Amino acid sequence: MTVSKDRITVEGLTGDAAIAHALRQADLDVLSAYPITPQTIIVEDYQKFAADGQVKAKVIPVESEHSAMSACVGASAVGARVATASASAGLALMWEILYCAASMRMPIVFTVANRALSAPINIHNDHSDGMGMRDSGFIQLYCQSSQEAYDTTLMAFKLAEHHDVLLPVMVGIDGFIVSHNVERVEMLPDDEVSKFVGVREPVQPLDPDNPITMGPLALTDYYFEFKEQQDKAIQNVPRVYKEVEDEFEKLTGRKYGMFETYKTEDADIIIIAMSSMGGTAKVVADALRERGDKVGVIRLKMFRPFPTKDIAKAVGKAKAVAVFEKAMSFGAATHPLALEVRTALYEAEQRPMIADFVVGLGGRDVPPITFVEGVDKTKEYLKKGEAPLYETLGVRK
Amino acid sequence: MSEKYNEIPMAGNIIEPGNSLKYKTGGWRAERPIHTDETCLWVKNGTCGRCWIFCPDNAVVLTEKDGKHAYAYNLEYCKGCGICANECPTQSIHMESESK
Structure with a gap:
């Protein structure tokens, strides 16, 4: 049964604002980010939700995107539900930690308003940033509309946190074209989203009572085996994505597939x-x-x-x-x-x-x-x- | 080290604290420390212990029993760095090639 129409909120939202609402409803524990155009509204709106007490998440402002993704990895390691946002040069500055996030199997949701890379400096849309990170081990989902951005952000948590996957997800929208363009967006009621995304069940969290080491050294003898694990995990994505989308379709009547x-x-x-x-x-x-x-x-x-x-x-x-x-x-x-x-x-x-x-x-x-x-x-x-x-x-x- | 990818913890996580003891780094050694009891201050009167303090791998083993002081190395972990030989104030330690 799809959620009845009288329980759906319809608003005119930019792609960024739609993502911010999805993050609000996804019940994050931590959001850590550094502002960069054209993603800024996502974090700006989310900070407002936090200031108004609409979300319980800890918002960590940091001094750079390298730190933003690092904070996300740390928070995700203790079992938190985590999101961040960036674009272009900011995404490029995360580079080293993007690989860590994926290799350490941290199910972080990373929303990106895709933007050209310098130089010359340019704030507008192309896919240089997303394509640059394509080998980092992130799942990449590119959206066409504000509605799809909202829907995909919600689905991204279920996909990332699924125990057969445990990989970070990039949710991309075209900078300005979608990020700043107001469109009609249907939003689910909070309780339906809560039921849909559930609570993250971490597999191997950092816990002082059961100490483990994450991200240690692995050289010629073991490194390759961990890459094999990672490769197997990303191959599970199409199956899990379909399961997640089927469940989402039951709620909303909407689905997108891996492609249209x-x-x-x-x-x-x-x-x-x-x-x-x-x-x-x-x-x-x-x-x-x-x-x-x-x-x-x-x-x-x-x-x-x-x-x-x-x-x-x-x-x-x-x-x-x-x-x-x-x-x-x-x-x-x-x-x-x-x-x-x-x-x-x-x-x-x-x-x-x-x-x-x-x-x-x-x-x-x-x-x-x-x-x-x-x-x-x-x-x-x-x-x-x-x-x-x-x-x-x-x-x- | 013969485990397959699906027989080891995810992402390189070490789920057993303190298991670096299982990693015997003595195999890295190119030179081994040779110790002489005659001039060693620890053996003589239980003092000094600079080699023990400076050893980065806790591979110097100083023991005392009934007032007698004994000196040994744990060669399973000694990497042969030579710090002990360098620090010894009485030149009681020298390094010798493992290929000898």
Whole structure:
């Protein structure tokens, strides 16, 4: 039974504010963060909830993001439910501790308003920060709307804290595009959220009565075995994520999957994009179908672990895949999303052509016309029988 | 050290306090300390003990029984650092290569 409508609160919320409400309802024990645009509202709003006595959590303001994530690891180690938020340079300053959080198996929820990395300094959206941390061991979920940001933040705790997972989760929203854009958000009543997220049951907490050592030295003899454990844990994520989402769907009627497909079944060309670009891509697919081009869209939500086999299945017999992505891996064969997609499709019976378009760096707008340009180029490449490994679109060159 | 990944605690956690005793670091040693009773102040009259104070691995074992003082090393943990030999005021300790 979904929660009845009269118990749902509907508010106009930015993506950041929606996440702050999810954190308020998730009954955190500790939130430690350092302010950085465009994430600031998350912590600002949460601090207000704390000042007004609406939450019991200990809010720890720190002198840097390195300390913020370190405080989160410490709090998580004693068994607390913990969250933080950051973006861009702040996320980059957490770098060392991101790996510690994941390797020490701390189920921290890390909300990120994705923003470009310096230099030049830029406060707007792209996915450089999220893609930079993609090998840290965090689960990564990228959201398209304020509603999805709220929903995903709540689900993230259940996913992270599940005993078959025990890994930190990054919940990403596009900086400014979602973080500062007011949308209609449906919020669950507090008691339903409490029931849904439950209380964290730590597996091996720090406890003075049962002393243990966490994060010790492991050299050539044991280190590799701990990485094997970590790899096994992240492979459990798709199964647990589905269980969590099924439970959430029963409450709300909403679900997102590891990715969303739109008109892919008969598509010749499939656009693969993440986050807010998904909405634009769907509008473009509709318009191009009116023109006679069979275009579909895969909007990827879960980047880590990458749903390799499911993506291959969803692409099916499409002739081409046009990847649109907001990050560069300088000097790589192609860029982060396309690298994954190419790998996923390598074993396909009829391997489709893959075009990779790097767009929107530093918040450069990605309007529908950019997608149309990419799809038109992909059509040309299909005719020619070959495509470049990648190209940039929407840049003056 | 033959345990598989699923036979050891999560994330490298050490769930048994004090189990570093099981880690016999004596195997690291390239040189071993050789001690001479004749000039040692501990053996002579139960004084000094600088080697015992400075040893980072508690590998110097000083004992006293019925007024007699004995001197020994715990070579399971002595890494052969040579601090004891360096600190000895009477040159009663010297280091000798393990390959000898």
